Amino acid sequence: MSATRTLVVVAHPDLATSRITARLADAVGDLEHVTVHDIAAAGPGGRVDVAREQQLLRDHDRIVWLFPWHWYSVPGVLKSWIDQVLTYGFAYGADGTALHGKTLQLVTSTGGPADSYAADGFNRFTLAQLLTPLDATAHLTGMRLAEPFALFGARTVSDEDLSVHAKTFRALLED
Template identity: 65%
Template sequence: MTPPRTLVLVAHPDLESSRITAHLTRAIMDMDHVTVHDLSATYPDRRIDAVREQDLLRGHDTIVWQFPWHWYSVPGVLKEWMDQVLTYGFAYGAGGDALRGKRLQLVLSTGGPEASYAPAGHNRFTMDELLRPLDATAHLCGLDMAQPLILHSAPRVDAGELQRHADRYRELLAPAAAATGR
């Protein structure tokens, strides 16, 4: 039996200048069952090839959206990808069951500490509350949304903490974890 295939959509406006997202991307590049797809490099003009992207989605069991948290949401390139790829008849609506039963894994980093994502914190809302639109998107598309992997205070993490997070990411994408939906 072949291991579940994982598609990692990396959404960073400038991956080369990134410390966190670039490190996490490099940490999973050698995994045989993982396809890493840098949206900004593939579509610098934001003209998404929806047919190509839909074919990629069909060929994978787990979909990962890896991104830095921007203005309480996903970076623009991922939002553009969602608008153009997750269409009626493909991802939802009549005949739109291409993603049904696949797993969605969010892997994101924030600039603020975890404590700032609380009712009494600086951002006033928990990450679960802020991620509800993505959870609703997953639900609409029939995707099973896994527990997000979040690295808080990303600009302040040291090399050891970043590597531990990257190791956790690899464990999350390991074939056994992907098969069980852990």
């Protein structure tokens, strides 16, 4: 069986300063069935080439959104990309079936430690609860939401633990 054609949408406002997101993007770049696509290098004013992005989505069966957790949500660069690319008639609406049957894999990292993402923790909600808008987005667009893959405590993670995390991420995309 051949591996799943996978598009990794890398959404970091400043990838040159990234430790986690950049490392994860690097960890899968050489996989033959994986396309790593940096969306921060978008056109002037954050405008993306919608037709090109939509074609990339059509050409892959598993879509990964790889992003740092910013203000309890996706970074602005990913929100802007979603707003522009997941259009009516493409991603939703009567004829908007282009994403139906694909898998959406969310991959993120948070500054807060794991125990802060709990009802009795500093952030008051679990990451799964905070991800519900993206769960709803997957549902509306006919995509199956895979179990999110998250790294907590990004600012203090050791090089060893980051290395293990990157290997686990690679293994996740290997089939």
